[in-house]
Amino acid sequence: MSRWTAGLAITWVLGLAGYLAAQSNGPRFPANPNVHQTGNADAGRDVFRFETFGNERFWTDAVRLPAGMIAANFTPVRALQNGLHIDSEAIPAALRDAIVAELRTNLSPANAPLLNSVSTTVALINANAIIGLPPKDSDRNGRIDILAGDKVGATCALCHTITDNSVASMPNGGSIGRRQDGRAPHTLNFGNLVATGTNSLAYYPVLQLALAANGGRTFGRAPTGLTEESSEAEADAYLSNPQFYPPGMFDDTVDGNGDPMHNMPLFRTDLAAPWGSEGAIQFLDNFSNLVYTALLDPTTLTTPGGRAFLRALGGPAAGEEISSDYVRVLARTGVSGYPFVQASPHPMPGSEAAPLGIRVDNTKLLDMNAYLNSLPAPPGVTEDEGAVARGRARFRINCTFCHNVDQSTFVPPAIVDMRFIFPGDAPVVLLPQRMAPLNPILDTPGNTFDDKMAVVNASLRGLQRGIALPLLLDLARKPVFLHDNSVPSLQALLDPSRGPTAPHPFYPSRQGHRDDIVAFLRSLSTTSAGGGR
Numbered sequence: 001m002s003r004w005t006a007g008l009a010i011t012w013v014l015g016l017a018g019y020l021a022a023q024s025n026g027p028r029f030p031a032n033p034n035v036h037q038t039g040n041a042d043a044g045r046d047v048f049r050f051e052t053f054g055n056e057r058f059w060t061d062a063v064r065l066p067a068g069m070i071a072a073n074f075t076p077v078r079a080l081q082n083g084l085h086i087d088s089e090a091i092p093a094a095l096r097d098a099i100v101a102e103l104r105t106n107l108s109p110a111n112a113p114l115l116n117s118v119s120t121t122v123a124l125i126n127a128n129a130i131i132g133l134p135p136k137d138s139d140r141n142g143r144i145d146i147l148a149g150d151k152v153g154a155t156c157a158l159c160h161t162i163t164d165n166s167v168a169s170m171p172n173g174g175s176i177g178r179r180q181d182g183r184a185p186h187t188l189n190f191g192n193l194v195a196t197g198t199n200s201l202a203y204y205p206v207l208q209l210a211l212a213a214n215g216g217r218t219f220g221r222a223p224t225g226l227t228e229e230s231s232e233a234e235a236d237a238y239l240s241n242p243q244f245y246p247p248g249m250f251d252d253t254v255d256g257n258g259d260p261m262h263n264m265p266l267f268r269t270d271l272a273a274p275w276g277s278e279g280a281i282q283f284l285d286n287f288s289n290l291v292y293t294a295l296l297d298p299t300t301l302t303t304p305g306g307r308a309f310l311r312a313l314g315g316p317a318a319g320e321e322i323s324s325d326y327v328r329v330l331a332r333t334g335v336s337g338y339p340f341v342q343a344s345p346h347p348m349p350g351s352e353a354a355p356l357g358i359r360v361d362n363t364k365l366l367d368m369n370a371y372l373n374s375l376p377a378p379p380g381v382t383e384d385e386g387a388v389a390r391g392r393a394r395f396r397i398n399c400t401f402c403h404n405v406d407q408s409t410f411v412p413p414a415i416v417d418m419r420f421i422f423p424g425d426a427p428v429v430l431l432p433q434r435m436a437p438l439n440p441i442l443d444t445p446g447n448t449f450d451d452k453m454a455v456v457n458a459s460l461r462g463l464q465r466g467i468a469l470p471l472l473l474d475l476a477r478k479p480v481f482l483h484d485n486s487v488p489s490l491q492a493l494l495d496p497s498r499g500p501t502a503p504h505p506f507y508p509s510r511q512g513h514r515d516d517i518v519a520f521l522r523s524l525s526t527t528s529a530g531g532g533r
């Protein structure tokens with residue numbers, strides 16, 4: 001199997017060199033080495049919002065999400081409690097007026113019958129109003145009815161869009177309003193959503209597993225892992241437990257460990273690359289292709305290309321075990337006719353462009369690149385101009401070793417080595433050797449910060465295991481910090497009581513300085529120039 005295309009070996013050391021050359025405005029790189037190709041942004045909007053490449057057969061016939069919604073009485077109130085967002089402009093006018101009237105009540109079943117009826121959820125899905133779960137005219141009769149032969153798929157918008165709350169918003173939940181594409185839904189309970197399907201076991205390879213090849217050991221947030229013998233109730237118990245699968249997070253690796261990560265923003269994608277918190281992927285369209293071909297329909301992992309991908313990642317024994325157990329789980333739960341996603345064989349199987357050997361329509365991927373590039377970042381929140389100005393000056397002193405001051409310039413494409421971002425990292429070796437250029441599989445027991453990097457990390461591109469630098473935007477709305485949700489606030493992120501070996505241990509020593517930096521961080525937008533206003 002060919003290896004992933006080796007990226008430009010931009011390392012943290014180069015980041016350091018860039019920093020030294022840059023004086024006080026943050027590290028500088030002469031050019032972004034990860035610029036992606038772009039197509040038509042208008043067409044890309046529809047790809048982002050509605051394109052499923054056929055995965056509605058996975059979500060409807062394998063996970064059986066719509067059937068589960070009906071069985072579980074998944075009303076609009078429940079949908080909002082689950083953190084789903086509803087596109088007010090797609091709701092038929094009469095229904096919208098009735099819902100708006102009910103929203104003025106206490107939402108009890110007596111006062112809000114529509115919002116407490118699963119039939120309304122069905123009507124909203126049929127109207128393509130539940131963001132990220134579009135209905136498809138699968139029986140091709142020219143009309144949409146998910147109770148009569150039509151299917152529901154999943155799109156990127158599910159985890160990368162919110163609304164402007166113009167009609168309603170539920171505290172710690174979802175909202176009804178106009179779409180705001182690219183903004184992270186911090187309260188979406190994806191685990192619970194999958195558990196709502198009557199066959200959530202169909203999502204098997206993305207769950208936390210205990211593999212015989214690893215001596216039955218498991219790692220992740222749950223004490224035990226699932227096996228091919230696990231029941232639907234056991235899969236649901238894992239997915240719907242917020243300790244194991246916290247709201248706002250999604251486990252986007254098919255590696256058998258339970259490593260949900262916090263949803264990320266997807267606006268101004270011209271400014272930050274590589275992709276994934278671990279920076280494993282160089283080009284945006286390659287990331288998108290991997291989501292379509294491995295995560296929104298993971299049954300592809302049972303194909304020869306999928307098996308090769310898993311063997312490379314997890315080692316031959318564990319990789320083969322995940323695939324063959326998955327085949328057994330699918331057979332036992334009556335899933336057939338897979339894989340479902342419509343993708344074509346690619347000339348470079350195993351490369352970053354086609355990790356499973358397949359790629360969805362490239363034109364659509366490039367159109368989506370253009371759309372995501374074009375999405376504006378939200379404005380920042382400024383309460384105290386003086387504090388922001390002082391915070392900016394302080395940030396220059398304490399933080400520009402890695403971060404830009406000015407968020408309208410592209411983020412240094414460096415991977416910050418684990419030694420610097422998590423000095424307490426003390427990993428044990430779980431698998432000493434993998435196919436070059438991959439590093440050994442490593443895990444620091446008792447900490448979730450490194451779990452995402454255990455199997456999937458930038459060594460895929462010949463770089464080191466570490467974390468890519470994020471854009472610092474839309475931070476005032478963020479309820480938790482770091483990719484593993486381990487820090488509850490910006491104040492806590494900068495608080496030295498977290499200790500010198502904690503993840504991201506960069507602490508301005510004085511409380512006043514920390515307060516000012518927090519004010520600065522909350523104010524950041526792509527128009528708040530680093531040079532000061």
Ligand code: HEC
Binds near residue numbers: 157249287289483
């Ligand atoms: C079920 C939720 C979910 C869906 C659906 C989803 N994503 Fe994501 N996405 C995430 C999470 C969570 C992360 C953070 C991953 C990490 O920390 O490495 C992420 C990260 C990303 C990133 C990396 C961002 C960065 O700054 O590094 C890109 C790019 C991305 N997603 C694109 C897409 C595209 C394109 C689609 C549709 C094909 C999609 N995602 C669908 C949850 C989702």
Ligand code: HEC
Binds near residue numbers: 484
């Ligand atoms: C050695 C490099 C480095 C230094 C120095 C550094 N950071 Fe970071 N920072 C990172 C990386 C890498 C991440 C991404 C971490 C993650 O996703 O888990 C990050 C993430 C963040 C985030 C975003 C967290 C989130 O969840 O969205 C904030 C805010 C932040 N840093 C602020 C600061 C401040 C303030 C300072 C100075 C006191 C600072 N950083 C110093 C590398 C650094």
